[in-house]
Amino acid sequence: xxxxxxxxRPIVQLLLNTGTCPRCILRFCCVGSQMLYRCPYKxxxxxxxxxxxNNQEKEDPVCFDVVDPPCKKIRLEHTEEGPDGLxxxxxxxxxxxxxxxxxxxxxxxxxxxxxxxxxxxxxCEVDFVKxxxxxxxxxxxxxxxxxxxxxxxxxxxxxxxxxxxMAVIKALEKIKEEDFLKHFPCPPSSPxxxxxxxxxxxxxxxxxxxxxxxxxxxxxxxxxxxxxxxRKLESxxxxxxxxxxxxxxxxxxxxxxxxxxxxxDVRTLGKGRPFAIELVNPRRIHFTAEExxxxxxxxxxxSDKIQVRDLQLVxxxxxxxxxxxxxxxxxxxxxxxxxxxxxxxxDIAFLDDxxxxxxxxxxxxxxxxxxxxxxxxxxxxxxxxxxxDEHHFRLHLKTQAGTYIKEFVHGDFGRTKPNIGSLLNxxxxxxxxxxxxxxxxxxxxxxx
Numbered sequence: 355x356x357x358x359x360x361x362x363r364p365i366v367q368l369l370l371n372t373g374t375c376p377r378c379i380l381r382f383c384c385v386g387s388q389m390l391y392r393c394p395y396k397x398x399x400x401x402x403x404x405x406x407x408n409n410q411e412k413e414d415p416v417c418f419d420v421v422d423p424p425c426k427k428i429r430l431e432h433t434e435e436g437p438d439g440l441x442x443x444x445x446x447x448x449x450x451x452x453x454x455x456x457x458x459x460x461x462x463x464x465x466x467x468x469x470x471x472x473x474x475x476x477x478c479e480v481d482f483v484k485x486x487x488x489x490x491x492x493x494x495x496x497x498x499x500x501x502x503x504x505x506x507x508x509x510x511x512x513x514x515x516x517x518x519x520m521a522v523i524k525a526l527e528k529i530k531e532e533d534f535l536k537h538f539p540c541p542p543s544s545p546x547x548x549x550x551x552x553x554x555x556x557x558x559x560x561x562x563x564x565x566x567x568x569x570x571x572x573x574x575x576x577x578x579x580x581x582x583x584x585r586k587l588e589s590x591x592x593x594x595x596x597x598x599x600x601x602x603x604x605x606x607x608x609x610x611x612x613x614x615x616x617x618x619d620v621r622t623l624g625k626g627r628p629f630a631i632e633l634v635n636p637r638r639i640h641f642t643a644e645e646x647x648x649x650x651x652x653x654x655x656x657s658d659k660i661q662v663r664d665l666q667l668v669x670x671x672x673x674x675x676x677x678x679x680x681x682x683x684x685x686x687x688x689x690x691x692x693x694x695x696x697x698x699x700x701d702i703a704f705l706d707d708x709x710x711x712x713x714x715x716x717x718x719x720x721x722x723x724x725x726x727x728x729x730x731x732x733x734x735x736x737x738x739x740x741x742x743d744e745h746h747f748r749l750h751l752k753t754q755a756g757t758y759i760k761e762f763v764h765g766d767f768g769r770t771k772p773n774i775g776s777l778l779n780x781x782x783x784x785x786x787x788x789x790x791x792x793x794x795x796x797x798x799x800x801x802x
Contacts, residue, residue, distance in 0.1 A: 603633045612629040691748070
């Protein structure tokens, strides 16, 4: 049973006389019942008035009739006499009683609280709650639960003190009372105006969508290609997918991530590359499996440059599986290779017998502007050659993720060792490259 006892009476009386609102008074008296704070302001003022009146007539405590766990009690420490109403012996000083029920009570009702600056006077009332509800309803969000948060003015931290009790006591011991009161009236004076809610904002938790994409164009980057503020190509994989998700989920923005990336001139074939999109502040969040399948079809019908599959809602935690052990995963490629000297089928046949070839790859020149200079060890697990003519052959490779395939072919001026050119003892270059598979078992395969 949450209650105010006899020892709370002088505290209640002092705070009312100095312009503190009822809810702040309950806080300072360590009343923990949420139900009490929900009561209308006028009812709380009336209850406090009755509490003071009843306790003047008898010694028994008067309790607010709300079932709750026992509340915390105030412990009065022995301190020197100060504005908190304690004398040298730690006893409460006699504080004038509120005899005229129209004096302190009504004055407190119209004053702005000197502690919460009116926040607990206005923002806990029915009218403000209605404003919040109207804002939420007009924002047209789908949600199943909600969290109400308040960004408070920084002045409150100063008024309620961000320091520990002992730190404050030690600081006060070094300051003369008259000097302190010159700059900091105690209790603090009541402000003239109430705090107002500058803005009521609604935000929904992010929704995550995952799938796999195929890229069929050799003129399409994975993400927007913008250099010095100038767009180089009109679209990208992420834009072609996200524009439809943004529209359907009514999201504010998005963040795109994937299991690796391919160059603008590289196709991604097979089952595609895993990707995930975080949709920020979506208004719509509930989609059935059939609706997701329809959304997938909408994306696929919108462009012949990409296709998506296994489109589904996932959790934030599940996205981590896409990145787990990324360098330990394998990828398979198909590379069309040119050689300066004529070749015969038997000249490239030995490549098929090479297994677990270790490479030392210095950061390629083409990515040195955005990657740190380092030598990375990568592995070519298997190779399978396919002869085309005297100057062309196709090479199918299974490699460790993170291997630079183009540099493995032409050598990058000796920065990748060994390379196809050095193995064949001739100049080699790559004409086309396709990603045939990204061996990441995520997201789960759906019946598409």
